[in-house]
Amino acid sequence: MCVTGALLVALFAALSSSNAADAAALELRDVLARTIVTPPARVAFLEERHNPLFETPMILSGYLEYLEAGVLRKVILAPDEQSLLIEADRVVIERDGETRTLSLNKSGALKTMLGAIEAILAGEADKLEAVFDYELSGSADSWSMRLTPVSRRIARQLTSLQVDGDGESATAIRFDLKGGEWHQMAIIRDATEQ
Numbered sequence: 260m261c262v263t264g265a266l267l268v269a270l271f272a273a274l275s276s277s278n279a280a281d282a283a284a285l286e287l288r289d290v291l292a293r294t295i296v297t298p299p300a301r302v303a304f305l306e307e308r309h310n311p312l313f314e315t316p317m318i319l320s321g322y323l324e325y326l327e328a329g330v331l332r333k334v335i336l337a338p339d340e341q342s343l344l345i346e347a348d349r350v351v352i353e354r355d356g357e358t359r360t361l362s363l364n365k366s367g368a369l370k371t372m373l374g375a376i377e378a379i380l381a382g383e384a385d386k387l388e389a390v391f392d393y394e395l396s397g398s399a400d401s402w403s404m405r406l407t408p409v410s411r412r413i414a415r416q417l418t419s420l421q422v423d424g425d426g427e428s429a430t431a432i433r434f435d436l437k438g439g440e441w442h443q444m445a446i447i448r449d450a451t452e453q
Contacts, residue, residue, distance in 0.1 A: 285395050288384045290402055294428050295382035298325045303447040304333075310440045323446075325380050331373065345373050368408075368416030372434060375406060375420055379429060391420070400426045 301324045308317040321335040331345045341354035348363045348370070363370040371390055378386035387393065390413070391406035406420040418435040427448075434442045 285397065285399065285402060287387070287393060287395055287404070289399070290395065290404070290424070291379065291382040291384050291387075293399070293426060294379070294424055296325055296380040296428070298327045298330075300325045300380075303449060304444050305447060306442060306444040308440075308442045311438065325377075328381065329377070331377060366416075367410070367413050368436075371408060371410075371413050372417060372420065376432070379422060 301322055303322050304320065306319040308319065310317075318338070319335050320337045321333065324332040324334070326332060329346060332342060333345075334340075334342045339354070341352065344351040344353075345363070350361045350363060350369075352359045352361065363373070375387060375391065378384075387406065390409055392409060393407070394405045396403050396405075402424050404422045404424075406422070408414040408417055408419075416437055418437065420435070421431075421433040422429050423431040428446065430446050432444045432446070436442070
């Protein structure tokens, strides 16, 4: 092997081992500590919902609010306006001038998804680990966390949850549901709201 080839191999090996060390050093508590959101907070989102029954994905846009501990709100502005307020084991849905209240206790999968989102926002690794197995990959500046429900009952509805992020916050959330349905949400940070 020529000297240049040997140097390239050595450089590639050094870079590869550096990236492997970064990934191995990535810890759930460290990632969550760097991405804690202090309420009240608000970010925009763009969501794609894929369902085998849809010809094309449904595209939603709006904003998410973390109003206080235990209180989340999702406001959809397009294609149709509606809001979902999650508070105290219930969801309050407002659409077309009507309000409906649903108990989260009737949907373990929904309660688990929302609990995971709040645990990530609040930096509560113990809450995540209590209901999900997880795989964390990447580096502190570009990470991906795949969460799989521990409960078989929940796993029948929610196959997995993937959260991607950077050194400051979650940047995308993907929910994989039963029957091939999945939702991908991009989180859009506005520089004026950071």
